[in-house]
Amino acid sequence: MKRRIVLALSLLVVLALxxxxxxxxxxxxxxxxxxxxxxxxxxxxxPTQAPKPTNTPAPTQAPQVKPAKEIVFxxxxxxxxxxxxxxxxxxxGIKVVEDNFSSNEELMAKxxxxxxxxALIVPSDYTVKALIDQNMLAPLDKDKIPNLKNxxxxxxxxxxxxxxxxxxxxxxGTTGIGYRADKVDKPDSWAVFFNPDPNSPAYGRMxxxxxxxxxxxxxxxxxxYDANTTDEKQLEEAKxxxxxxxxxxxxxxxxxxxxxxxxxxxxxAHGWNGDFLQAQEENENxxxxxxxxxxxxxxxxxxxxxxxxxxQKLAAEMFLDFILRPDIGAMISQFxxxxxxxxxxxxKLPKDFLEDPTVYxxxxxxxxxxxxxxxxxxxxxxxxxxxxxxxxx
Amino acid sequence: xxxxxTLLRQRPSLQAxxxxxxxxxxxxxxxxAPLFIVLVYSFLERGTYGGVVWHFTLENYRRVFDPLYxxxxxxxxxxxxxxxxxxxxxxxxxxxxxxxxxPKRRGTLVxxxxxxxxxxxxxxxxxxxTLLRxxxxxxxxxxxSLGWIHKPLPLFxxxxxxxxxxxxxxLPDMILPIYATLERLDRSLxxxxxxxxxxxxxxxxxxxWPLSLPGVVAGSMLVFIPSLGAFVTPAILGGxxxxxxxxxxxxxxxxxxDWPFGSALSFVMMAVMLxxxxxxxxxxxxxxRRQL
Numbered sequence: 030m031k032r033r034i035v036l037a038l039s040l041l042v043v044l045a046l047x048x049x050x051x052x053x054x055x056x057x058x059x060x061x062x063x064x065x066x067x068x069x070x071x072x073x074x075x076p077t078q079a080p081k082p083t084n085t086p087a088p089t090q091a092p093q094v095k096p097a098k099e100i101v102f103x104x105x106x107x108x109x110x111x112x113x114x115x116x117x118x119x120x121x122g123i124k125v126v127e128d129n130f131s132s133n134e135e136l137m138a139k140x141x142x143x144x145x146x147x148a149l150i151v152p153s154d155y156t157v158k159a160l161i162d163q164n165m166l167a168p169l170d171k172d173k174i175p176n177l178k179n180x181x182x183x184x185x186x187x188x189x190x191x192x193x194x195x196x197x198x199x200x201x202g203t204t205g206i207g208y209r210a211d212k213v214d215k216p217d218s219w220a221v222f223f224n225p226d227p228n229s230p231a232y233g234r235m236x237x238x239x240x241x242x243x244x245x246x247x248x249x250x251x252x253x254y255d256a257n258t259t260d261e262k263q264l265e266e267a268k269x270x271x272x273x274x275x276x277x278x279x280x281x282x283x284x285x286x287x288x289x290x291x292x293x294x295x296x297x298a299h300g301w302n303g304d305f306l307q308a309q310e311e312n313e314n315x316x317x318x319x320x321x322x323x324x325x326x327x328x329x330x331x332x333x334x335x336x337x338x339x340x341q342k343l344a345a346e347m348f349l350d351f352i353l354r355p356d357i358g359a360m361i362s363q364f365x366x367x368x369x370x371x372x373x374x375x376x377k378l379p380k381d382f383l384e385d386p387t388v389y390x391x392x393x394x395x396x397x398x399x400x401x402x403x404x405x406x407x408x409x410x411x412x413x414x415x416x417x418x419x420x421x422x
Numbered sequence: 423x424x425x426x427x428t429l430l431r432q433r434p435s436l437q438a439x440x441x442x443x444x445x446x447x448x449x450x451x452x453x454x455a456p457l458f459i460v461l462v463y464s465f466l467e468r469g470t471y472g473g474v475v476w477h478f479t480l481e482n483y484r485r486v487f488d489p490l491y492x493x494x495x496x497x498x499x500x501x502x503x504x505x506x507x508x509x510x511x512x513x514x515x516x517x518x519x520x521x522x523x524x525p526k527r528r529g530t531l532v533x534x535x536x537x538x539x540x541x542x543x544x545x546x547x548x549x550x551x552t553l554l555r556x557x558x559x560x561x562x563x564x565x566x567s568l569g570w571i572h573k574p575l576p577l578f579x580x581x582x583x584x585x586x587x588x589x590x591x592x593l594p595d596m597i598l599p600i601y602a603t604l605e606r607l608d609r610s611l612x613x614x615x616x617x618x619x620x621x622x623x624x625x626x627x628x629x630x631w632p633l634s635l636p637g638v639v640a641g642s643m644l645v646f647i648p649s650l651g652a653f654v655t656p657a658i659l660g661g662x663x664x665x666x667x668x669x670x671x672x673x674x675x676x677x678x679x680d681w682p683f684g685s686a687l688s689f690v691m692m693a694v695m696l697x698x699x700x701x702x703x704x705x706x707x708x709x710x711r712r713q714l
Contacts, residue, residue: 134677141472141679159471160702234557239662241677279556280579280661294558405470413490419665420494 085273094291096344099124100367101134106284107307107328108151108200110364117351131284132240137278140165145336148345154328154399155242157196158189162403166195167333173346176353184370187328188400196330197349200303200367203390203398204243204325207290207305208297211314221297223270225277231296232277238290239281241415242401244271244326247299252263256325256399260406264414271418281419292313306366323378323397330368364411456537459555472679482599482686491670491687498667501581502649505588506596509645510638513596514588517637518630520597523606528605532598539594547658550587554578554659587655592648604630605635643702646709647695667691 051361094342104110106129112126119287123234128147130136133156140150140160152160157254160166171177177185177193206216213231237244246256248267258264279295286298298305305317331352333345351357368388369375373385390398404411428438464482466474485491520531538546553560554577560576578582607630615625653668662668667687672685 118503132677134679138473138676138679163471242459278661278663280663282662293517296557357454408470409468409678412680415680416670416673417490419663420490 030144037357046065049337050176058183060385072148076078094339094343095123096347097124097148097338097340099126100341100342100344100348101126101128101146102149102348103128103130103147104151105129106131108329108365110360111175113352113357116357120351121344123347125266125348134180134240140334140336145334148336148337149331149348151199151329151331151332152196154187154189155328155403157330157332158403160332161190165335165343167335167337168194169197169333169349170342170346173255173343174350174353176350176363177342179353179355179358179371179373181370181372188402190330196332197353198370199329199331199352200362200365201326201328201370202302202367202388203319204246204299204327205302205317205319206297206316207287207308207315208215208294209290209312209314212293212296217317217318217321219247219322220279222274222299223251224250225274229278232268234295236280236282236286236295236299237271237274237278238286239283240300241411242317243325244281244415244418245411246399246401247272249395249397250323250325251320253322257404259404259410261410264410268414269355270420273419275421287315292345303365303367304385306385319390321397323399325401326395326398327401329367360396431545460685460688463682464689466682468682472681473573476683479682482683485683486686486690491570491667494665494670496528497665498650501584501588502646502652504581504585505592505649506642506646508585508589509593509596510642513593513641514600514634514638515599517600521601521607532601535594535597535708543591544654544658546591547587547655550583550590551660553585554586560617576661579663581660581664583659583661584652584656584664584666587659588649588652591655592645595644595648599640599644600634600637601609604636639705640656643699647698650695651691 047388051373066283069075071316099125102125104127109127114127118124130139133153136150136152137156137159140147155252157166159205171193174197177197180198184201185193187198190196206221208216208221209233213229221229221231222235225235237247245264248270249256249258250265251270253268254260254263254268280300283300286300288296288311289306290294290305291308291312294350301318306313309315331349332372337345352361353371355371355373356376358371362369362374362378363382366388369378386394430440445510454666463474465478465480467477467479467481471661518537520528520535521530545589556562556576556578559574559577561577563570564701565571568576577586611633612625612628615629620628632687650666651668652666653672655684656664656666656669657672671684671686674687
């Protein structure tokens with residue numbers, strides 16, 4: 030009898046372990062599969078209501094507001110030098126804690142899910158527009174951020190946030206193709222993905238970003254269309270191109286593709302320029318190019334969600350002002366290998382960094398780059414077609 | 423205060439209710455209420471940027487039967503069934519072996535079986551990644567350098583990889599219930615069968631197997647259901663190329679901003695699992711279940 034109880038208990042332990050393991054993506058999405066719920070009930074609690082469109086009033090009339098002692102920075106991984114936090118804490122006594130996301134969609138899903146507590150977030154251009162449209166960002170108190178003047182003029186009037194009312198541009202970069210220069214020829218066209226050659230050594234050893242908008246942008250640019258088209262026929266063509274590419278892919282990957290190039294598992298990858306430059310430290314044979322058809326240009330921004338408390342907001346604005354300093358801006362760029370929108374910081378950067386065409390593409394290349402923009406209702410069309418690509422054999 | 427205590431003493435049923443209250447509250451807040459919200463969401467329309475629009479629709483359930491998603495459902499069923507088959511194939515002999523050891527060794531063996539599973543599931547899945555990768559994975563690199571193969575085996579980014587990961591992940595859930603039934607098997611029955619000149623295979627086929635069936639069915643359920651809803655394993659070992667229904671559901675919430683459709687998919691999946699469980703309850707008699 031006793032053994033039976035022990036056995037039942039051990040079974041329970043195994044089950045509980047196995048079930049909790051299901052939720053390891055660590056995202057509190059409301060997704061109660063019956064097997065998961067009992068094991069981690071606190072995580073499964075979904076938001077009870079849609080995010081309220083409340084703009085936190087700027088704490089202008091409250092001179093007694095003191096900055097919060099600790100704020101949470103919701104950022105892309107390996108996107109900021111941890112030393113910046115140390116310097117900031119030494120100067121202000123405010124501790125910055127970092128949490129990470131891996132796509133704009135994930136960031137937005139988390140905020141819409143009612144996540145609070147984040148004082149700073151890093152959405153890309155088109156997501157900023159979507160967040161502003163939903164009243165999910167708090168307007169900046171520019172008096173608290175005098176270093177905004179350090180931004181290059183073209184970053185003070187971007188289409189999604191003219192006049193930097195809500196956001197401070199953080200870094201900018203491009204989406205193109207990274208490759209192993211010692212193993213494959215330089216890809217001069219997106220055709221390496223969308224018209225793959227089965228005899229190429231890269232066949233079956235390539236990855237594309239696991240991101241609907243980025244993947245479709247690459248296919249649409251290859252076909253010569255607008256990267257933000259809502260025309261169903263053009264999207265259908267792009268979908269067929271993506272399905273052709275799938276046969277040559279080893280997988281879709283947005284997080285580790287550069288490491289897989291460095292290790293030699295893959296020979297070519299669709300991805301972001303700075304990531305490949307970071308991987309060059311591991312393997313100098315990694316190179317990056319923007320194909321002749323063009324590519325995607327993007328600007329990441331630091332913004333404050335509307336859910337912050339006045340204390341958190343003040344601390345967040347102090348941090349924004351801090352990272353806009355020339356020396357700090359230069360430190361960030363040298364850490365993540367992305368271009369800075371901070372004109373004053375450029376003076377502190379080495380000449381070869383500023384002249385690296387991978388970081389700062391020449392004017393004729395920039396002319397061929399397109400922004401990804403919100404497509405409104407057509408978003409569901411993109412997602413449905415992306416599901417079709419993913420489900421294709 | 424005293425009045426209350428006497429009241430409680432006089433009414434034992436009240437005691438029971440009071441004792442149940444915390445767990446009932448827990449279940450309601452963290453299980454029933456969230457499920458109800460998911461159910462409500464599954465009948466609403468999506469907002470442009472996600473969230474929900476409070477407008478009743480059946481469209482989400484219609485979309486579940488769209489060939490695109492329906493095919494993925496079938497694929498998931500197929501993968502879960504293959505996984506169950508292989509866990510049974512590997513798990514049964516092992517359970518039999520453990521159950522026939524002397525009682526003292528059994529405990530040690532069961533413990534040894536469980537120890538690897540105290541490591542986080544995600545970590546163990548990533549460990550498989552280093553083994554299975556096509557060009558830099560340990561298995562292919564070893565086989566190639568030994569000259570046994572000349573082209574790397576397709577072990578990553580396909581259904582094979584997913585099944586390997588799932589079989590590994592759920593193996594103990596198959597072994598333990600089978601072990602539980604075999605361990606309690608009455609040895610005298612086996613002796614009786616052999617006394618009546620039954621051959622070894624016949625003893626197994628006509629005595630051991632039928633008597634261990636409740637454990638086999640329970641183990642299969644414990645493996646099949648979580649495999650059907652798996653999303654971590656296919657996401658990592660499938661390279662994001664080979665999808666299961668769990669991935670489609672998680673995408674609706676994390677990428678596509680389509681909560682209502684994700685909710686509808688979850689509910690259909692729950693219904694499917696419920697039906698599977700009911701079949702299990704019908705297939706095993708009450709007596710067999712009590713034995714477990």
